[in-house]
Amino acid sequence: MPSTDATGALLVVGGGIGGIQTALDLADAGFFVYLVESGPAIGGKMAQLDKTFPTNDCAMCMLSPKLVEVGRHPNVQIITLASVESLSGHPGAFKVSLRQQPRYIDIQRCIACGRCIAACVYQEVKFPSEFNVGLGKRKPVYIPFPQAVPLAAVIDPQTCIFFKSGRCPQGCLKACERQAIDFTQQEKLLELDVGAIVLAPGFEPYDARLSGEYGFGRCANVLTGLQFERLLSASGPTMGKVLRPSDGQAPKRIAFIQCVGSRDLRHQSYCSAVCCMYATKEAIVAKEHDHQIEPTIFYMDLRAYGKNFENLIKRAQEEHGVRYIRSMISQITESSKSKNLLVRSYAGGANGRSPLQEEEFDLVVLAVGMRPHRQGQELARRLGIELDEHGFAKTLASNPVASTREGVFVTGAFTGPKDIPETVIQASAAAAAAGKLLASVRSTRTQTKRYPQESVPDSAPRVGVFVCHCGSNIAGVVDVKAVAEYAGSLPGVVHSENVLYTCSQDNLKHMKEVIQEKQLNRVVVASCTPRNLEALFQDTIREAGLNRFLFEMVNIREQCSWVHGDQPERATEKAKALVRMGIAKARELEPLTLQTVxxxxxxxxxxxxxxxxxxxxxxxxxxxxxxxxxxxxxxxxxxxxxxxxxxxxxxxxxxxxxxxxxxxxxxxxxxxxxxxxxxxxxxxxxQEFKPRAYLYGEDARVLTQGELEQRLRLGRVSARTIVMIQCVGRDEGRPYCSRICCGQALENALALLAEDPSRQIYVLFREMMTYGLSEKLYRRAREQGVVFVRYDEQNPPTVQRESEGLKATVRDVQYGQELLLEPDLVVLSTGVAxxxxxxxxxxxxxxxxxxxxxxxxxxxxxxxxxxxxxxxxxxxxxxxxxxxxxxxxxxxxxxxxxxxxxxxxTHLEAGGVVAIVEAEKCTACLTCLRECPYGAIFINSEGLAQIEAVKCQGCGICAADCPAKAIQLRQFEDRQELAMLEELLDVALQRVNA
Amino acid sequence: MNNGFESKIVAFCCHYCAFAAADLAGVLRLKYPPDLRIIRLPCTGKLDTLFLLKAFEKGADGVLVAGCLEGSCHFISGNLRAKKRVLAVKNLLERLGIEKERLEFFNLSSAQGERFAQIAREMTERIAKLGPLRSSGRCPYDRG
Known part of the structure; x- marks a missing residue:
């Protein structure tokens, strides 16, 4: 239990998806969070992925909103380039010291415009990019990736000429219009008081150079899965084109090699749990990028054990023609001329085939496994928590996020190989466990901001427009003065000016003054994308007493100066049009109140x-x-x-x-x-599925695994020869993998052998789904003499009752032989339904x-x-x-x-950007009710549609679908959108001119 | 490339994917013609058929609607609804004597900055070939 001096702040170590989710959950639940990341930006491995299995959703699309959310969260402080030095104190009241490396860039001042990068003494990118896993290059000064949080440049002292020789013209210093570069920054030591700690250092990919037979590091066209992910990414080094590193040609034959560094006693004996699926995903996505590609996956066991995983494999095979070959790779050699790769594999000798096969490929992708992160090992040592034999954090099944030290929690791939959802689940679990420990000091360290009373605009629109130079980012292309002048001439605009940096602290203060001075009741900022700064400006006008929905943002940087740099005149025209649109919408904006429930x-x-x-x-x-x-x-x-x-x-x-x-x-x-x-x-x-097959329920010598487990507990098993059949019931309306049965069967098998080592146990299986650390069970069972026989789902085993006993037959796929077994006990792995x-x-x-x-x-x-x-x-x-x-x-x-x-x-805020029904127009046709993805719409006591503001997510599907036009989405109402459309098409202008 | 006229193309983009892809195109400094102007929607599911028709009524030479990849809609099913509506309006346009190619639906993810630029280029080229809306002969709005 925490002591009375407990503090309501926590430390989360690791800025990957696990750490981010933990931080967000804790901060949302009333705690202050320090999120510490060793690199220059948060995002972790997920940021480097192109797509995610099994739905092939875009990874960055999912992650980027989370990055922004955690970056802007008032109760999260992100500390980059930092690591934990030491920990003292006790649960509830720890003292942590952190060591933070200098970034040489002031994050508060940097706007990530990239001018310093352009001005660097290195004219070409020269050093391997960490984000692109060495496939792309960067300069010594760089922005980690376009969506990085914090979005700021960083200088790498290892490669920067100034740090190496002191002789550099320092073009970056002069180029920076914000004076954000500071070569005098020093390493810092920070001391924090926290109540608990969550460790989420994640994993690192296995170093494939250690497995020399695959040729990684020697052969140009052998890549790791993470590198291939960068090739597939639209924002990667090849802009999403799959090209060979050796010659930049599009490869046709691509081999994926599974279990590289995993399930290998020389390296990591466990299964990395994600590789079968990520290779399948990569094969499909590659094929989608380029139909010429013929992907082949060389695997040992195909582990598709998660929800909807098997469907993805099926799609890969049937729709995309991905070839799966069960085999082990003995060697990969490179042709010196073509740089093609000869893959030599051992696939067993069934069906008269030669066991050794050779095939040529244009590109090889190694599905490298996960190993516990080096930083995790170091952290464990400094914090005094125990690790298992592989270097993963030790936990108990009954509390999978508690480390061996009270008050220190562990999450994600630090506790074993995990995919993204498992990591997110553990992250929320760790937040729950840490939050539970500090429940008594919830909301003691968080801050709630107070705002002045909002004035209600009763007069005609008084719009203020701020047109940003963004240094030269916008002003270098767009004639911003002309834009501001033009804006000032438009109806409803009472103030228009140019600002060097709208987002700078001094300007925000200035904006508030102008709002009060000129009694503005609508504000338009023409600068960069609203996706980053809209919330900041909304907050600013709220501080000036305006309702935050009386704000409109116009993007004249990403949508204008940055993409039309070659046509400055037309860019200026477009900027004017965009500003005109924004002002038109602003005139139509209304204050929206949030109701508190x-x-x-x-x-x-x-x-x-x-x-x-x-x-x-x-x-x-x-x-x-x-x-x-x-x-x-x-x-x-x-x-x-x-x-x-x-x-x-x-x-x-x-x-x-x-x-x-x-x-x-x-x-x-x-x-x-x-x-x-x-x-x-x-x-x-x-529940455990009860099958109708294999004499189950008819013969007392046929049990399920659950029933065997109970009998074992009671010590009531006398059988000597036991046959276990996996995947029973999968053709009886339970077509999915139940994930746990293989592990459960092997645990039972090992328990049977522990009782009596002379027992003979046969496991008849399709695929051994001993994923992750449970691979250990598979290895131990083989070591202890359990016989594994793989059968084909088209050709399942049979069990008959004969006078002398049970007879089981199975056709062994590996050797193409029929086996006849005489078990005393048949145990069925039936999964759960x-x-x-x-x-x-x-x-x-x-x-x-x-x-x-x-x-x-x-x-x-x-x-x-x-x-x-x-x-x-x-x-x-x-x-x-x-x-x-x-x-x-x-x-x-x-x-x-x-x-x-x-x-x-205590209260929830509802309302704002939500849909509302105009009762007099509603005909209760139920269209909205059917189409709402959130079940937010109901028919009220008057028989009309009504929308529950608390449930509404603001998508507007109902508004668009309503045949009576009775629904409006606030902030995106028809008249507001129409006003923009008319300005876009100059209709209003023509009307004036006519 | 613009065939002698600067076309007016309305791009209805969803906040989470298409709009973000346009941002990425900017961050990557990709070039595309300035004919296209974006109206941001929370989701393409918000886009009503009337607005698509209004755009043409008010003189848009082309309209594109860009939502998330199928299966990845932030609001679960909005992009699928939008796609249906766009198909329906395409048929209507044809009956009005407006080339249905002037309207198109695209799916893209927020990581596809390059694809956004490419869509902008393609759409501008396509509209340039078709010429201004009012010259399309049978258009009932062609009062000139």
Missing amino acids: PVNPNALVIGGGLSGMTAALTLAESGFETYLCAEGELSAKARAHPKLRLYTDATLKKCAGFAGNFSTTLSTPQGEEHLAHGVVIVAREA PQREANEELGQKLKVPLDAHGFFVEAHIKLRPVDFASHGIYLCGSAHAPGSTEELVAKAQAAAGRAAILLSK
Whole structure:
């Protein structure tokens, strides 16, 4: 427990997606967060990815809004180029010292215009770019990547001539119009008081040079998966064209080699868990870029164990013609002339084929595995936490985010190989666990800003226009003076001026003064993209007493000066048109008020299994009154907690309301129970599937793995020869991989052998899904003599009952032979299946979606894995997706953590950019109700459509679809958009001229 | 390239992908003709068919709608709704005697700055070939 001197601030180490998510969750839940990153920008490995499996979504599209959010969060301080030196104190009150390297650039002043880069003494890019994994080059002064946060240049003292020789004309210093460059910066030591620490140092790719047989580092056309990712990226070194490094030609035959550095006793014995999928993704994306490409994936076992992973493999094979070859690679050699690569593989000798194959390729991509980050090792040493034999942080299955030191939490790939959703889940889980520890000091270190009373514009529009030079970034191309003059001549404009840098602190102050002096009631800034600075300007006008929605931003940099530098006159004309459009919209803007809705701080958790119990206890221990609706008996050990109220054998009868304010009726054996609560967590479990095949239920010698596990616990297994059959029931309406059965089967097999090593165990399988660290089970089982026989799904094993006993047959794919086995016991791995009907019923009551198999569907597969799309409802449990104990616990903690964010607020703000219905026009045709992706629309007591502001996300789909034009999206209303359109097309101008 | 006239092309871009891709085109200093002007929408799902028609009524030579890649819409299904509407309006345009090629729907991700520039170039070229809207003969708005 934290002591009474606890502090409500935390340290998060690592600025990848895991660290970012942890920081955001904690900061949103009422804590102050120091986010420490060793590099010059946050974003981590995800920023380098082109797409993400299994949906092939664009990685940067998902990540970039998160980067901006964390960069602007009032309760997150990002500290780049820094590392942890030491830790003292105790949980709740730690003292951390950090060492920060100089950037030689003042982040506050730098606007990332790139002039220093252009002025560098190196005229050409010369040094390998870290972001492009060496495929692209950079100068000693560079911006890490276009979407970097903080968005500022950095000088690398290792390559900068000034630091190396002192003899440099320092063109950068002169070129910088903002005096942001400072060569005198020194290393800094920082001391921070924090209550807890979350470590998210992530992974580093395996160094493929250590596996000499693959030729990496020697052969020009052998790349790693991460390098290939950069080749595929539209903003990568080849602008998204797949080209060979040796000659810049488009390769046709591309080989992907799996398990490079993974499942290899010389290097890393574990499976890296993500490579099968990322190689498949890369193969598909490459093919989409260039149809000529023929991808081939050389693999040992194809591990597609996650939700919808198998569909991606199927698509790769059937739609994209990706060839999969099960084999092991013995050598890759380069042809000295063509630089093509000869891949020699061993594929077994089935079907009269020669076991050794050779094939030529134009490009080879090594699916290198994940290894624990070097910095993680160093951190562990300095912080005194224990690591496992591979160098991953040691954790317990019952608390997968707690390190061996109290108050220090670990998350993401630091605890073992993980994909993005697993990392995000763990990040939220770590935030929940750390937040729980510091629950008593929540909201003690965060700041809420106070604003003056907003004046309501009652007079005609008085628009103020600020046209930015952005140094020479805009002014170098666009005649900004002419633009400002022109703006001043437009109707409604009472003030127009040029500003050198609109975003500078002194100008923001000036803007506020002008607003008051000239009584402006609308503000237009013509500068850069609203995606970065709109929120800053909105905040500024709010400080001056204006409603923040009375602001419009015009982008004359990215959309004008930076893309039309070759046509300055037309660029100026366009800038004028864009400003005219912005002013026209500004004239039509209205103040929007946010309504505040009080939040009920209680939680409802549905499901009495491991996940439900974990989620409920996490919330109760974080100080929130929690109702646990256990449907039937509690299957996990119930722990009493004063804040936890248990309803056994209860079912949810109905649930109404929205985030912060739900009201629910439970049916319990004692009668109906009415509950008011702010959040719902669906934590149902799926059950072990009961098959109809293999004499199950007919013969007592045929069991499921779950049943065997129980018998083993009771010490009641006497069988000597045991046959285990994997993937049972996958043709009986359970077509997906259940992810846990292979591991469970091997754990049982090892337990059987531990009892009696002379037992003979056969495992008949399709693919061994012992992903990640569970590969260890597979290795140990083989070492201890378990016989593995791979069968083909077209040709499944059979089990017959004969007078002398059971007979099992299987056709071994590897050797093409039929095997006859005589087991005393047949154990079926049947996977898990959700209770579809019960889930459908619950889904309808809560208005949350299910997939075709009856699993609940999350809001976003990558970045919102435990949220439903509907605000205030969260999910975990195996009825979301199957998982190991450790994975389910993390997911339940994560759901509780996400829920705690909402519960920790006293009020929610609703409104602003939301859709509203004009009642007199509504014909209650229900179109909007059908099309709303968020279930925000309902028919009110007057029989008309009404939109719940709290649920509305502001997409405007309903507004566009309404046949009666009865819906408007605030801030994007028809008359506002029409005003812009007319100005764009000069209609208004023509009217004036005519 | 502009065939003697400066066309007016309206680009309705969604905030999360197409608008961000236009930003990236700027960051990468890619060049494209200035004929195209962007109107930002939260999502292409907000774009109503009437607005597409209004754009032509008020004299746009071309209109492009750019949303997220399919399956990646920030608002789940907005881009799919928009695509349907664009197809419907294309048919309407044809019946009005306006070349349906003047209207196009594009999917792109926020990382595709190069593709945004390419779309801008392609669309400008296409409109240049078609000429100004009012010269297209059968257009009922052609009062000249």
